Amino acid sequence: MTAELSPIDKAKYAAARKSVDFVENGMKLGLGTGSTAAWMVRCLAERIRNEGLKVTGVATSSRTADLARELGVPIVGMDDVKWLDLTIDGADEFDPNLNLIKGGGAALLQEKIVATASDRMIVIADAAKEVAQLGAFPLPVEVVPFGWRTTMALIEETLYSLDVLNREVALRMDESRPLKTDEGNFILDLNLRRIGNPRQLALVLNQIPGVVENGLFIDICDIVVIGNGDGRVTVRDINSGRVEDGSVDLAQSANIFADLGE
Numbered sequence: 014m015t016a017e018l019s020p021i022d023k024a025k026y027a028a029a030r031k032s033v034d035f036v037e038n039g040m041k042l043g044l045g046t047g048s049t050a051a052w053m054v055r056c057l058a059e060r061i062r063n064e065g066l067k068v069t070g071v072a073t074s075s076r077t078a079d080l081a082r083e084l085g086v087p088i089v090g091m092d093d094v095k096w097l098d099l100t101i102d103g104a105d106e107f108d109p110n111l112n113l114i115k116g117g118g119a120a121l122l123q124e125k126i127v128a129t130a131s132d133r134m135i136v137i138a139d140a141a142k143e144v145a146q147l148g149a150f151p152l153p154v155e156v157v158p159f160g161w162r163t164t165m166a167l168i169e170e171t172l173y174s175l176d177v178l179n180r181e182v183a184l185r186m187d188e189s190r191p192l193k194t195d196e197g198n199f200i201l202d203l204n205l206r207r208i209g210n211p212r213q214l215a216l217v218l219n220q221i222p223g224v225v226e227n228g229l230f231i232d233i234c235d236i237v238v239i240g241n242g243d244g245r246v247t248v249r250d251i252n253s254g255r256v257e258d259g260s261v262d263l264a265q266s267a268n269i270f271a272d273l274g275e
């Protein structure tokens with residue numbers, strides 16, 4: 014079958030393909046969640062198959078664990094390794110300081126635990142995810158189901174006290190029921206339009222009883238790999254300040270796509 018990817022999928026593939034160049038033999042890897050991270054798992058599986066690369070993966074969701082196992086990427090639990098060499102994950106938004114909004118796929122809790130426990134975190138994203146200021150993407154906050162309406166009211170009050178002008182908070186639904194995360198929690202999406210002080214907001218939200226974790230990743234990401242639909246990639250390292258431009262061969266994306274029978 015001849016697979017034709019959309020420009021956005023080509024961009025995600027390009028970023029994912031480039032990111033697996035950072036993976037070395039014997040590494041313990043955090044594997045992110047979402048459509049871009051799924052490309053990374055596919056590219057990693059290809060390296061395992063073709064080069065005999067040996068890695069141990071920790072998945073950040075049941076979806077990623079299922080995909081990785083299906084493709085032959087070895088998966089262990091977080092408690093089996095405790096610490097990781099590298100995590101590669103997608104993001105919903107990233108700003109010039111590589112602060113992120115994550116959780117569009119409801120996996121932010123495991124993603125944050127895994128990324129924080131990694132020596133390095135690489136975010137892979139298409140160019141549209143880059144923003145000057147975080148907040149256009151609604152900020153996901155994971156809350157326990159018990160008393161979630163009270164938690165939501167406390168969040169709204171907190172946003173008011175921080176002078177956040179736009180503060181629409183919505184319970185994320187899965188058809189007619191509240192969406193449940195892998196841990197059985199709910200997600201509240203905070204439509205704030207712009208987040209003036211992401212560091213402060215991340216800290217304050219986590220003080221509210223009932224909040225388990227929020228989708229702001231502050232000072233966690235080290236490198237972003239930005240992909241474009243024509244195969245161009247940019248690698249930006251926040252620690253060294255280095256920026257490198259390159260490109261990946263998009264022809265291989267169709268092979269991976271076809272190999273998977275998609």
Ligand SMILES: O=C[C@H](O)[C@H](O)[C@H](O)COP(=O)(O)O
Nearest residue numbers: 047048049103116117118120
């Ligand atoms: O909960 C999901 C994650 O944070 C994803 O990494 C994020 O939503 C980006 O997903 P995608 O690559 O599908 O845009």
